[in-house]
Each structure stands twice: as structure tokens, then as C-alpha cells.
Amino acid sequence: MRFPLSMTAGIAGYIFKNRLWPRPEWQRDPVPSNGNGNPFHILHTKSNNGTTRHPLIHQRFPLVLMLEPLHACNLTCEGCGRIREYESTMTQRLSLDQCLKAVDECGAPVVSICGGEPLLYPEAGQLTSAILDRGRHIYLCTNGLLVRKRLGEFKPHDHLFINIHLDGLEKTHDKVVERKGVFREAIEAIRAAKAAGFKVCTNTTVYKETDMKEIEALFEYLKQFSVDGHMLSPGYGYSSVDDQEIFLTRDDVREKFADIERLEAHYKLNNSPLYFDFLKGGRKLPCTAWANPTYNIKGWKAPCYLITDAHYKTFEELMNQTPWESYGHGNDPRCEHCMTHCGFEPSAALGINSKFSDNLKLMVWALR
Numbered sequence: 001m002r003f004p005l006s007m008t009a010g011i012a013g014y015i016f017k018n019r020l021w022p023r024p025e026w027q028r029d030p031v032p033s034n035g036n037g038n039p040f041h042i043l044h045t046k047s048n049n050g051t052t053r054h055p056l057i058h059q060r061f062p063l064v065l066m067l068e069p070l071h072a073c074n075l076t077c078e079g080c081g082r083i084r085e086y087e088s089t090m091t092q093r094l095s096l097d098q099c100l101k102a103v104d105e106c107g108a109p110v111v112s113i114c115g116g117e118p119l120l121y122p123e124a125g126q127l128t129s130a131i132l133d134r135g136r137h138i139y140l141c142t143n144g145l146l147v148r149k150r151l152g153e154f155k156p157h158d159h160l161f162i163n164i165h166l167d168g169l170e171k172t173h174d175k176v177v178e179r180k181g182v183f184r185e186a187i188e189a190i191r192a193a194k195a196a197g198f199k200v201c202t203n204t205t206v207y208k209e210t211d212m213k214e215i216e217a218l219f220e221y222l223k224q225f226s227v228d229g230h231m232l233s234p235g236y237g238y239s240s241v242d243d244q245e246i247f248l249t250r251d252d253v254r255e256k257f258a259d260i261e262r263l264e265a266h267y268k269l270n271n272s273p274l275y276f277d278f279l280k281g282g283r284k285l286p287c288t289a290w291a292n293p294t295y296n297i298k299g300w301k302a303p304c305y306l307i308t309d310a311h312y313k314t315f316e317e318l319m320n321q322t323p324w325e326s327y328g329h330g331n332d333p334r335c336e337h338c339m340t341h342c343g344f345e346p347s348a349a350l351g352i353n354s355k356f357s358d359n360l361k362l363m364v365w366a367l368r
């Protein structure tokens with residue numbers, strides 16, 4: 001199975017419950033000024049009063065909390081916006097209580113602990129076990145440099161994935177992270193974590209210069225370590241990253257992912273086939289950034305992991321006050337080429353624009 005059964009069943013149950021009984025205060029949409037009732041340009045559905053809105057657009061709820069306990073990092077990767085955008089708060093970090101309050105307030109079944117480098121957070125072990133005690137699933141996203149040093153602070157758990165960043169083979173990865181030896185240490189981290197019984201997956205961003213043949217070679221190389229899955233996402237320009245040249249346009253994304261089915265057939269990719277269909281241009285998906293909220297030292301970041309127009313004090317304020325209808329392709333020029341995992345994978349998971357046959361496809365994928 002691609003994910004532990006408890007994870008697949010728990011998330012499916014959570015989605016089902018929230019679709020049946022959505023929180024009404026999170027579903028409010030202001031009437032768009034142009035009178036067009038479908039701000040996300042997704043498939044139209046007639047409703048009784050004649051407006052055309054997709055039924056799921058009114059069912060906002062969080063799926064994955066991106067929790068950033070701190071923004072400090074031991075690397076300066078060229079595609080990372082955090083070390084630039086949060087320069088002024090780089091030395092600050094959330095307390096353990098603040099992190100757990102955010103986990104409780106949001107209620108998302110999956111928590112991605114990221115940053116910055118989360119293994120620089122002194123209470124990383126306590127934070128992880130407190131989130132696991134709440135029955136949540138965790139992706140601990142790390143560059144791998146401190147894994148061997150701090151592994152003893154964690155216990156293997158069916159709900160915990162150590163997610164190691166790898167953007168290519170040794171030469172490429174060390175170039176992207178701007179330091180020699182990082183790839184080798186990440187590999188040693190994978191080896192040590194697997195030997196200690198942890199679930200380990202990898203996370204790869206695809207940039208303009210990425211050679212997809214090299215990504216295939218990377219996955220082939222990682223087979224020897226019995227890695228539990230790979231996540232891929234097209235890189236997208238943070239407004240805070242200077243070097244926009246490295247990021248992909250929609251056409252670039254289609255080209256890079258045109259042959260993704262071959263990789264899917266040979267390797268355990270954790271992205272859903274519906275998301276890959278979207279990347280290849282085979283289906284429309286709206287941005288569902290609200291399903292992937294980010295919390296950090298400045299508060300709840302709106303609208304998404306990539307762009308920042310506001311930070312709210314509470315999760316309720318994020319959900320209620322963000323003008324969600326103003327974002328997404330066609331609504332905001334900053335979103336024009338965005339097809340990133342954090343904005344669109346939830347749309348696939350939520351079944352937006354899906355057909356009956358897609359449900360079967362997803363089931364086969366999850367069970368494989």
C-alpha cells in the first residue's frame with residue numbers, strides 16, 4: 001500500500017465528514033463584482049437560483065497544515081523564499097504551546113512540519129510526539145543535515161514520515177542548496193532513519209533546468225534504501241525570490257511532466273494521478289490554497305505558502321477574511337503559472353472536477 005491504511009482511511013473519513021457537515025462560517029463567498037459566480041474558473045454547475053458555482057467551492061476546510069516553528073536554516077537554497085521574506089524574524093521561533101495551539105485550532109489531519117529547517121527547532125521531538133498523540137499524521141520536512149544527530153529524539157510511528165529534500169543527484173543537489181556534501185549527508189540520513197525503523201520519503205522540486213531523466217536516475221538510486229515514496233512539485237516563483245529565471249511556466253510544467261506516467265509505473269510517487277493529469281494539462285483544477293494553510297511566527301499566512309498578502313492572528317480570521325475568490329489562475333497575475341503541489345494537490349484529493357472513474361483510479365493508486 002502507498003500509505004498506511006490508518007492514514008488513507010482517516011483522511012477519507014475526515015473529507016467525507018467535512019463534505020457532509022461543512023463549517024458554515026468557512027464557506028462564505030462574497031458575490032464577485034463581475035457577476036460571474038465561479039471565481040475559480042472550474043467546471044460550472046447550475047444551482048436552483050441560476051448561478052453557476054461548483055458545489056465543492058463552498059466546502060472549505062483544511063487538509064494539511066504547513067507548520068513553520070522557525071525560519072532559521074542551515075542552508076541557503078536558491079529556490080527558497082523563506083530566508084528572504086522572513087529575514088527580520090529569522091532569529092525568532094514559535095513556542096511549543098503556540099505550535100500545538102495552531103494544530104488544535106486548525107484541525108487538519110496532516111501536519112507538515114517545515115520551516116526553515118525544523119531540526120534546528122530545539123523542541124522538535126516533543127512537538128512531533130504531541131502531534132502524534134493527537135492522532136495526526138506528520139511529514140517532517142528536512143534537508144537531512146541534522147537527521148543523524150537528532151534521530152534519537154524521535155520514535156518510529158505509522159503516522160510519521162521523515163521527508164528529505166533532494167532536488168537531483170549529487171552534483172545537481174549540492175548546486176541547488178549551494179553547499180558541497182549535502183547530498184551525501186541526506187543519503188546517510190535516509191540510511192540511518194530507515195535502519196532505525198522510520199518511514200522515509202523524499203521531496204523534489206522541479207525547476208527549469210531540471211532534467212527529468214536525472215530525477216528518474218535519482219529514484220532508481222534511492223531504490224536500494226527502500227524509500228517509502230517520492231513527492232514532486234513544479235517550482236514556482238515566490239515574490240521574495242529574486243531569481244525568477246529558475247521557475248517554470250505552465251507550458252514548461254506540461255513539458256516536464258509529459259512522461260510522468262512512466263515514472264509512476266516504476267516508482268512509488270506520492271502525488272495523486274489526478275494532480276499529475278493536471279500538470280500534464282489533462283484536467284482543470286482550481287487553486288485550493290485554503291486546504292493547505294501555513295502558520296508561522298507572524299501568524300496565519302494568507303493566501304498561501306507561496307505568496308503573502310496578510311498574516312492573521314487566528315485560523316478563523318484566515319478562513320473568514322481572506323478573499324479566496326481573488327486568487328487562482330485568471331484572478332491574480334501572481335498566480336498565473338502556479339501549479340504547485342500546495343495549491344492544487346488538495347483540489348485533486350477533494351475530488352474537485354472528478355468523474356466516477358477518477359475515484360476508482362484514486363483507489364487503485366492508494367492501494368498499490
Ligand code: SF4
Nearest residue numbers: 287304327335338343
Ligand atoms: S494559485 Fe498558487 S500562488 Fe496563487 S494562491 Fe494558489 S497556491 Fe498561491
